[in-house]
Amino acid sequence: MARFVVVLPLSPLTVGDEFTVAQWPLHVTLVEPFDTQLDAEALGSALGDVAAATGVRPISVGVGEDAMFGPRRDILVSLVRDGGEIAALRTRALAALAELDVGPAHTRFEFRPHVTAKRHGRVHRGERLELGALVLVRLRPPETSHHGRIQGSWPLGGAVEAGGG
Template sequence: MARFVVVLPLVPLTPGDTFTVAQWPLHVTLVEPFETELDGDDLGAVLAPVAAGAQPIRADVGADAMFGPRRDILVSLVHDRGDLAVLRSAATAALRERGIDLGHTRVDYRPHVTAKRHGRVHEGERLDLTTVALVRLRPPETSHHGRIVGSWRLGPSRV
């Protein structure tokens, strides 16, 4: 079983890019980590149409909050007009239709960007979320990295 997560990166990511846990690119998580027997190509076939059916999302950075079981992870909340929830619903529905058990998806989904040593966002900033990325967590070549498996622009493809 492979473990994946679906994110909206703040800057476009390229398939094949890798990073350590500490170097995670800034992003808004769209679908929490899940395990599946499907590979990246199969998941891409599910996510590409979802991305094509959505539009880029404009969001504003809100107040800081503390997340995690010990409330020790600094995040900045993200506010939009509901487009994130719609895209999340479409992505989770498409994955479930393909037979993927997403485990527990949070019913109290609170979009946010986690502050990292290498960067963070600040209250009042505007975010333009233009791509969906599929990340393979702990790929076989290393247990401490993530690898971008696929990335799709939101909105119809431009030919």
């Protein structure tokens, strides 16, 4: 069983990039972590189609107010505002994964797109961000001590650049 997450990174990521928890690149989580027996190639085929079908490339968002997330409300995030493109993309990605009989065990019904502040960086109210790719990340791959490895990256509204691996 492998664990994956789907994100919209703030800067380009390349298939094979790895990072620890502390080094997570800034991103908006599109689909919460999920477990599956399927490999990255099978997931990537569906997610690549979702990214290619996106009419807007990239998605332009504004950074809004800060909020505190997490069970103890101790995780600083910056909410992002768009014209509904992120929610629509999320709906399409969840539907594509559901067709493969996979998806998050705990889907957030009140989806609030945000960027989590990290020690190495954060975003600030009033900034404009361009989200240009949909990225599949394998969490805690067994062959490495790293927390995440990029398995696929697809430009929004474009042809597939990179796939599962």
